[in-house]
Amino acid sequence: MALNDTDLLSQAGSVENILKFDDIEPVLESNDLSVAYSGQTAVSGVSLQVPKNSVVSLIGPSGCGKSTLLRCFNRMNDLIPSASVTGKVNFAGQDIYAQDVDPTEIRFRIGMVFQRPNPFPKSIYENVAFGPRINGMTDDLDEVVETSLRRAAVWDEVKDRLNDSGLSVSGGQQQRICIARALAVNPEIVLMDEPASALDPISTQAIEQLIQELSSEVTIIIVTHNMQQATRISDYAAVMMAGEERIGRMIEYGTNEQVFGNPKDERTEAYVTGRIG
Amino acid sequence: MNEQSSIIPTARQEFDRELGRLEAELILMSGLVEKAIFDALQALKTRDIDRSQRVIDEDDHIDETELEIERYCVELIRRQSPMAGDLRRIVASLQIAGELERIGDYAEGIAKISITMGSQPPLKELIDIPRMGDMAVSMLKRSLEAFISRDADGVRVISVELEKEDDEVDDLYAKVQADLMELVKSNPDNAERATYLMWVAHNVERVADRAMNIVERALYQATGELVSGTTQIETTPD
Numbered sequence: 001m002a003l004n005d006t007d008l009l010s011q012a013g014s015v016e017n018i019l020k021f022d023d024i025e026p027v028l029e030s031n032d033l034s035v036a037y038s039g040q041t042a043v044s045g046v047s048l049q050v051p052k053n054s055v056v057s058l059i060g061p062s063g064c065g066k067s068t069l070l071r072c073f074n075r076m077n078d079l080i081p082s083a084s085v086t087g088k089v090n091f092a093g094q095d096i097y098a099q100d101v102d103p104t105e106i107r108f109r110i111g112m113v114f115q116r117p118n119p120f121p122k123s124i125y126e127n128v129a130f131g132p133r134i135n136g137m138t139d140d141l142d143e144v145v146e147t148s149l150r151r152a153a154v155w156d157e158v159k160d161r162l163n164d165s166g167l168s169v170s171g172g173q174q175q176r177i178c179i180a181r182a183l184a185v186n187p188e189i190v191l192m193d194e195p196a197s198a199l200d201p202i203s204t205q206a207i208e209q210l211i212q213e214l215s216s217e218v219t220i221i222i223v224t225h226n227m228q229q230a231t232r233i234s235d236y237a238a239v240m241m242a243g244e245e246r247i248g249r250m251i252e253y254g255t256n257e258q259v260f261g262n263p264k265d266e267r268t269e270a271y272v273t274g275r276i277g
Numbered sequence: 278m279n280e281q282s283s284i285i286p287t288a289r290q291e292f293d294r295e296l297g298r299l300e301a302e303l304i305l306m307s308g309l310v311e312k313a314i315f316d317a318l319q320a321l322k323t324r325d326i327d328r329s330q331r332v333i334d335e336d337d338h339i340d341e342t343e344l345e346i347e348r349y350c351v352e353l354i355r356r357q358s359p360m361a362g363d364l365r366r367i368v369a370s371l372q373i374a375g376e377l378e379r380i381g382d383y384a385e386g387i388a389k390i391s392i393t394m395g396s397q398p399p400l401k402e403l404i405d406i407p408r409m410g411d412m413a414v415s416m417l418k419r420s421l422e423a424f425i426s427r428d429a430d431g432v433r434v435i436s437v438e439l440e441k442e443d444d445e446v447d448d449l450y451a452k453v454q455a456d457l458m459e460l461v462k463s464n465p466d467n468a469e470r471a472t473y474l475m476w477v478a479h480n481v482e483r484v485a486d487r488a489m490n491i492v493e494r495a496l497y498q499a500t501g502e503l504v505s506g507t508t509q510i511e512t513t514p515d
Binding site for chain 2: 227228231260261262263269272273274275
């Protein structure tokens with residue numbers, strides 16, 4: 001098979017290669033979701049069901065639209081003027097792209113953690129208290145800050161320096177503070193865009209362990225280039241692929257065991273074994 | 278596809294070359310094992326004690342080859358972090374090397390029995406046991422061919438065929454046992470020499486079972502299906 005064949009790479013996965021859940025109500029579901037930048041399609045026709053309290057990895061070669069897709073799930077693409085989204089993203093019984101939906105509220109309920117830690121230039125305490133505060137919480141925020149930092153597995157490391165700048169700690173700690181900041185508003189889903197790619201192995205391990213612990217109460221959708229990481233932490237994996245025309249499509253979605261152990265689509269096999277990348 | 282394209286195929290090609298080397302080692306080991314079974318049965322039939330001793334001595338080479346394959350598989354897993362078909366290929370190779378090593382032990386067991394028999398001729402003319410041996414070695418060859426083909430449909434066809442052949446080997450084994458029991462019943466003094474041939478037949482029957490295990494690993498490699506083996510690991514009488 002010519003894996004570099006443009007037509008082949010451009011094809012969406014066949015229906016039987018895309019996992020569908022008949023017995024559970026997904027917490028998030030996209031239907032025929034497409035994204036274009038300045039009229040140029042970047043992601044096309046993604047229909048993905050995400051079960052509650054699961055970890056779903058989005059994997060695929062560079063430029064296949066993983067991050068673009070991820071940003072659709074909490075309307076972050078709204079912040080890019082040239083971006084337009086078609087199709088549906090249903091979350092908690094509503095289409096998040098419906099006209100009466102407030103994108104800010106969506107972003108509280110579906111939080112996001114980025115590739116590089118991006119704490120605000122404020123104290124650690126204020127970083128975590130930021131979300132609840134602008135959400136109108138006026139009570140004593142100490143408990144929220146402590147709980148969130150504990151949930152992000154960084155409390156013991158920063159509890160004695162809560163007034164220090166969020167930028168004064170290590171990269172791995174900064175990233176966990178950013179996760180605490182996202183958790184402080186009790187999101188139902190956390191989107192993570194390569195959250196450990198800029199971190200050393202020890203910090204990466206801490207983030208991976210954290211993801212696994214959080215998944216008992218929060219749904220996590222994570223973009224990662226690290227195949228071993230995806231294998232370790234995710235319950236399900238969605239594989240994206242783009243041909244030379246640079247339109248990303250989902251070619252396979254299945255359990256961790258399927259995608260990394262015995263993929264149905266030969267392009268997935270080629271990608272996870274490093275034959276294309 | 279991107280700026281990494283010029284690098285990734287090279288690393289991938291290197292991995293493919295290493296997987297090819299792994300396969301070559303397995304084929305080599307399989308050849309050693311087939312020869313060991315053939316030599317052990319020939320030596321038994323011709324009462325060639327020196328040849329039996331060589332089978333025993335050469336089993337060390339088979340054991341060492343298994344260890345080399347095992348080390349190489351561990352090295353590949355550590356260094357390449359294989360996924361999907363690559364992982365299945367390495368895991369299957371690891372398991373097949375173990376199966377081949379055990380077949381080598383069966384050959385060694387037959388050779389030891391032959392030496393134990395000393396100058397005594399076999400209790401009965403060796404007809405069915407060599408037939409069992411030919412069938413078992415043929416099954417071994419075909420199971421390795423199935424593994425190397427990595428073709429799911431082909432492996433399934435071979436698997437079904439080998440199951441039938443394994444049944445035939447089992448039938449022959451039952452016949453050998455029945456014949457030997459008759460000889461013991463007719464003259465209890467035959468018991469010792471009958472027991473020697475029982476052990477030989479048992480070892481040959483186990484070779485066929487191991488060939489079935491190998492074809493199951495070939496199926497796993499080609500399809501990801503894990504078939505539960507019906508055979509039990511048994512020790513060879515020393």
